[in-house]
Every structure is written in structure tokens, then in C-alpha cells.
């Protein structure tokens with residue numbers, strides 16, 4: 113009997129270890145005896161890389177995931193996560209609200225890393241230094257900013273500091289968004305290269321805000337990205353539903369440049385840049401990807417956009433081409449719909465950098481919502497929020513107050529992008545699996561950023577040795593709350609949000625003093641040829 117029992121016990125241990133190994137839980141078997149700083153017990157663990165979707169204990173030591181095990185792990189802090197989903201925190205590639213209250217809002221949306229890659233930060237050293245001073249709760253990072261380099265080279269702006277507030281102050285300046293002489297254009301590209309070597313993770317290119325800029329410069333930026341094998345992130349040059357300057361043209365420019373240079377080229381917010389044309393551009397992207405072009409996409413699940421009122425596509429005479437009227441534009445400073453083209457013209461000239469929400473597609477109409485669904489559900493579309501900072505009377509809310517003041521306003525995407533995707537596509541439509549939401553929201557963004565920063569290789573995964581950026585939620589409880597009337601309501605359902613091994617949200621409560629955010633910076637080395 114004793115021999116049989118010993119044999120059975122040994123057999124079951126072997127099976128447990130083998131099972132944990134096949135599930136990419138390759139930490140040594142004695143991990144079971146260790147005491148971890150934190151253990152999440154009996155969670156439904158999702159790892160998008162190994163496709164693990166099974167009940168496990170997850171042990172955290174310091175900043176790192178130390179064990180993912182079928183056995184019971186011991187922790188100084190042990191959290192019962194039975195019945196809850198545990199996955200890698202979302203890595204948001206597209207965030208403009210780089211401040212503490214905006215990051216808190218995103219923490220409730222499951223974000224653990226918030227990156228400003230579309231506009232970027234300029235000068236990059238200042239962008240990182242200023243962000244570090246804020247003691248941010250989430251990981252952060254910036255791309256090298258093409259627009260910033262142009263403001264410096266063409267308009268001679270000296271006091272940029274890597275914040276969106278300063279960038280938008282200079283939005284209406286005359287030269288940065290125009291055709292430049294070849295020598296100046298070359299200077300811009302050189303400056304962008306230096307910014308990448310100083311930490312910028314890829315190149316942010318907002319041609320949509322500067323459509324008259326040099327086409328050859330865009331090719332040169334892509335060649336630069338190809339040289340270092342890092343991504344460009346483009347807000348495409350054209351977005352109209354009707355030509356001229358149609359959405360298809362914008363996509364075709366990027367696809368052509370990606371083909372001709374071999375660069376990794378990421379397309380920002382495919383939803384708002386293609387709108388009703390999404391059905392025309394997706395087959396183009398699909399074929400390009402089939403031909404091994406390194407083209408990627410992202411989307412957010414809303415029918416409205418948010419930007420600055422001076423954007424070229426919001427010129428009164430261009431609105432019919434996009435399919436909207438001035439009254440579809442909501443001016444945040446005065447909280448009014450822009451009733452007439454005359455008023456639109458006036459605000460554009462007085463406050464070109466003023467923030468607006470612009471209603472393109474009606475989310476209440478299924479035949480318009482289907483365009484958004486198509487963008488989100490396209491094969492490898494990543495989820496990225498394009499989160500804007502919350503603002504009161506045109507000024508960014510930076511004070512560390514929680515909840516946010518009554519009058520603070522932003523696009524609801526700043527608070528509810530990922531929770532909307534979970535609620536709508538995973539739970540209600542069941543058109544996206546849990547593995548897929550973490551693939552689109554965590555793993556694919558980590559892999560894209562990892563081409564520029566080796567730090568990102570440790571993110572987007574629940575495996576031993578990876579960074580402990582973890583979210584835990586009850587799938588039935590995740591609810592987006594922010595809407596266009598009241599966007600300052602945090603999403604519900606995130607029980608735990610951990611960044612680098614520290615809780616930012618614990619038991620559903622925000623820990624205001626917890627500031628574990630670290631910079632994600634480029635790790636590329638200079639190439640002189």
C-alpha cells in the first residue's frame with residue numbers, strides 16, 4: 113500500500129510539473145515551496161503568446177512574474193482570484209493624456225503601459241524628464257516626434273517640452289506643416305534620428321495634420337525607420353470619405369512607402385481615418401500583409417473622434433467630404449456644438465489647438481456601428497485608445513484629484529476603450545476570445561514596441577520572468593461608464609491592476625500614492641552608414 117501511495121504521489125507530482133511546463137510555466141519545481149511577495153490564487157490565467165487559458169496560481173517576486181503554476185503557491189499577500197480573469201495589462205500605443213489623473217482613468221480601463229507614439233515627445237529627453245517628475249502610476253514612453261522636429265527646424269520654436277499642451281500651443285504656426293526646401297527637410301530627418309537615439313521608440317508622423325508636407329520626407333523617415341528596424345506610427349495624410357484627399361489615398365501612400373522601403377509602418381486609429389471606407393481599405397491592408405509588408409493597424413471602438421479644431425480635415429469647406437457638418441463638432445472649451453461654418457472658421461483662427469470631439473459615426477445605428485466593428489475585428493488590429501487629457505475650460509487637468517472634477521471633459525475613449533472592447537466584443541457579441549483581447553491589447557503592441565525597445569519583450573505576457581504588469585477582473589462585471597455626456601466616469605470591474613509588481617488598483621480601489629510607472633525607452637544603437 114505504502115509503495116503504491118508513494119508511487120501515485122510521485123506520479124501526480126510529475127504530472128503537475130509536466131502540466132505546468134507545457135503551459136509555459138517553466139520555473140523550477142521547487143518554486144512551489146518559495147514564498148512570493150504576492151500570489152494570485154486560482155485565477156483563470158490568460159497568456160496570449162502560449163495561448164494558455166486555464167486555472168493557475170501566479171506568484172510575483174519584486175517586479176517580476178516568478179511562477180505560473182498548477183500547484184498552490186504561498187505568498188506574503190495571497191489574493192483569492194477564483195473565477196476571475198488574470199491577464200497581461202493592456203499596452204496602449206496611443207495616449208496623449210500623459211499625466212496622473214488621465215493615467216488613473218486608464219488604470220480603471222486595464223491599461224498598465226501608456227505610450228505617446230502618434231505625436232511623440234519633443235525634445236525627447238525633456239519629454240521623458242518631465243514625465244518622470246510627474247511620478248506616474250503606469251509605464252510610459254514616447255516616440256521621436258516628427259512634428260516637434262519640424263516646429264524646431266522650420267518655425268524655430270525653442271521652448272517645446274514634450275507635453276501635448278505645449279505642442280498644441282504651436283499648432284497654428286505657419287511653417288512646420290508646409291513644404292520645406294530639401295536642406296531643411298533633410299535637417300528634420302536628421303533631428304528625428306537623434307531623437308530616436310536619445311530614447312524615442314520609433315517615429316511618430318502626423319501627416320494628417322500637415323498634408324502639404326514633403327512626400328519625399330515621408331519616404332526618408334520610413335527609410336530611417338527601416339535602417340534601425342523600428343516602427344513609424346502614422347496619422348495618415350488623407351481621410352475624406354469622398355475624394356479628393358480620400359481615405360484610400362492616405363492608406364495607399366503608406367502601403368506604397370512600406371513596400372518601397374521595407375519599414376515597419378503602423379497605421380494609427382484605422383477606425384477614424386477610414387470611417388465608412390473601412391470596407392475598402394481593409395482588403396488593401398490584408399493583401400499588403402499577405403505580401404509580408406510590415407504594416408500594422410490599431411483602432412478604438414467609438415464613432416466619434418477627438419482632436420484639435422485647427423486640423424486641416426475640419427476646414428468648413430472639407431466637411432462634406434468627410435460626411436459631417438459643423439454641428440457634429442463639439443468644442444470642449446465652451447462645451448458647445450459649433451453651430452455654423454462661420455463660427456467654426458472663427459474658432460479655428462482664434463484657437464487652432466483647441467480640443468474638440470467630432471461625431472463621425474452614430475454608435476446607436478447598427479449600420480454605422482458595423483464600420484467600427486469591422487475596424488476592431490480585422491485580423492491583427494491592435495486596441496489603442498488615442499486617450500486625450502481631461503480638460504476644464506481648455507486647460508489640461510493635471511492636479512492629482514480623484515474622482516476628477518465635475519467639469520472635466522474628454523472623449524470617452526480616454527476612460528473606456530478597453531472595457532468597451534471587453535464588454536462589447538468578448539462578452540456580448542462573443543466575436544473576440546479572451547486570448548484575442550489580450551493578444552490585440554497587450555501582446556501585439558508589446559511585440560511592435562519591442563523592435564525599438566528591448567524592455568517591451570518582457571511585457572504583454574503572463575510567463576515566469578516577465579514584468580508583473582497584471583490585471584484581474586470578473587468578466588461579468590466589466591462595464592464602460594464614460595459616455596459623451598459624462599466622460600469622467602471610470603470603467604468598472606478592474607479588481608486588481610498591478611504595474612511592475614505594485615498595486616495601482618487593489619480590491620477595486622485606487623491607491624493614489626502608488627506610482628510604479630517606469631519609462632519605456634529606445635534601446636537602439638547608432639548606425640552610421
Ligand SMILES: [Zn+2]
Pocket residue numbers: 230347380381
Ligand atoms: Zn491621430
